[in-house]
Amino acid sequence: MSFLVLIALGALLLWLPISSHGGLAFSEALFTACSAVTVTGLVVVDTGSALTLFGQIVVLVLIHLGGLGLMTFAALTVMALGVRFGLRGQHLVREAMNQTSPGDMLTLVRQVALLAFTLEALGTVLMAVVWVPEMGFWEGLWFSFFHAVSAFNNAGFGLRADSLSAWAGHPLINLVITALFIVGGLGFTVLMDLRRHRRFSALNLHSKLTLSGTAILALGAWLLIMLFEWQNPHTLGSLPTGERPWAAWFTAVTPRTAGFNTVDTAGLIVPSTLLIILLMFIGAGSNSTASGIKVSTFMVILLATRSFLLGRPQPSAFRRTVALDVVFRANSVVVLSLMMVLLGTFLLVVFEPRLQLLDLVFEGFSAFGTVGLSRGITGELSLPGQMVLMVLMFTGRIGPLALAFSLARPRRRRVRYVEELVQVG
Structure with a gap:
């Protein structure tokens, strides 16, 4: 409900004449607000x-x-006003932040906010070194601040139509932007765990799976993008040789739901496009500024598959066993997510028959993963097509499992039925 209220208020504010040059249609204001929230x-x-x-x-x-x-x-806000925060309020915050431990939520909130604002300020200062001399003080500072906030929150909003293509080979811009959305996408649970322990061996299993999965996906995608796109004249092939690894790195990690681009996404060849679709579906870390099914979910599915093939009763990693309830939850997330994104893509194909299938599939997965990458068709979509994307963006951000729980009101069964085998595979 809070997300719906934010979208409605944001749409009304963006619809005001003061918000745009020449005015926005309400559908445009609503789509922009939904995409931002x-x-x-x-x-x-x-x-x-x-x-x-x-x-x-x-x-x-x-x-x-x-x-x-x-x-x-x-x-x-409540803490700043000096109002006492009761147990019910802390319980709501705990649920909103997807925390299971009964620790002090107010301390966690302060730490999360301090970390976010500190990293955004640091990113602004570093990028201002490049953009202030190019654009002037105030414009360069605003440009830096806007992109720092957008990057850390994995939003992908930019102030140029070509996103960050003008700095495709700039080391500082590439490093700062990717560092911001990778850190923001790890999840606050992982970041707080890193702050407490600082050693990989001392981290909990969730943090280890998220960090290792993030590293494997990022490095693997980087190598594959370089392999696929090195000679492509529409992407890496148009850049000097020294800039191609930077552009490949940015293209490989931005599908974790960041949404910026330094090369033309529509120019990617089919293997690269399919790889990015997979990465957008996986997304980043749980309890982060990113979406997708989450890296930890993907890792649990892989571990469960390995455990089944090896004949083990439960999946394990790093000398820890994954609870079966977590495996069931991961399976549910993947199935519900696939059903939602495939249904949305099907509706896009029905509503937009003039557009290419691959472009529509890419758009659907990008919306559900709240990535923001596009092959250039978002502005060409009809109103029904835009509404489908808004539903996918909302569902992807809330999470299909949380949305299903809120609508279905699941109850624990008191009757246990006799087991019977079903043939699968």
Whole structure:
């Protein structure tokens, strides 16, 4: 409900004449607000040229509220006012932040907010070194701040129509932007665990799976993108040789739901496009500013498959056993996510018969993973097509399992039935 309210308020603010040059249709304002709150980055109007400074500030506020969560900011506001935060309030914050331990939620909220604001400020300063000399002080500073917030929150909103293509080979911009959305996508649980222990061996199993899965996916995708796109004149092949590894790295890690691009996404060859679709579906870490089925879910599915093939009763990793309840939950997340994104893609194909199938599939997975990458068709979609994307963005950000729980009201059965074998495979 908080996300729906934010989207509605954001749409009304963006619909105001002060928010844009020439005015936005309400459908455009609604789509932009939904994309910002769900930290997706898909746009039907160019953020930098169509929106005024006020409109850009509205988008940035929506990104922050959507990325860190409304409950986080509500808790911060209550603490700033000196109001006592009761047990019920802490329970709501714990649920909103997907925490299971009964620790002090207010301390966690303060740490999360401090970490986010510190990293965004650091990213702003580092990128201002490049952009202030190029654009002037105020414009360069705003450009740096906007992209730092957008990157950390994995939003993918940019102030240029070509995203960050002008800096495809710039080492500092590549490193800062990717570091921000990778850290933001690890998840606050992992970041707090790293802060407490600092050694990989001392981390909990969730943190180990998230960190190892992130590293494997990032490095593997980097090598594959370089292999597929090195000679492609529409992407890496158009860049000097020294800039190609940087552009390949950015292209490989941005599908974790960041949404920025330094090469033309529509110019990618089919193998690279399919790889990015898979990466967008996996997404980043749980309890982070990113979406997708989550890296930890993907790792649990792989471990469960390995355990079944080896004839083991339960999956294990790093000398720890994964609970069967977690395996069932991971399977449910994957199945519900696939059903949702395939249904959305099917509807896109029905509503947009003039567009290419691969482009529509890419758009559907990008919306559900709240990535924001596009092959250039978002602005060409009809109103029904845009509504499908908004539903996919909302579902992807909330999480299909959480949404199903809230709608279905599951109850524990008191009757246990006789087991019977079913043939599968």
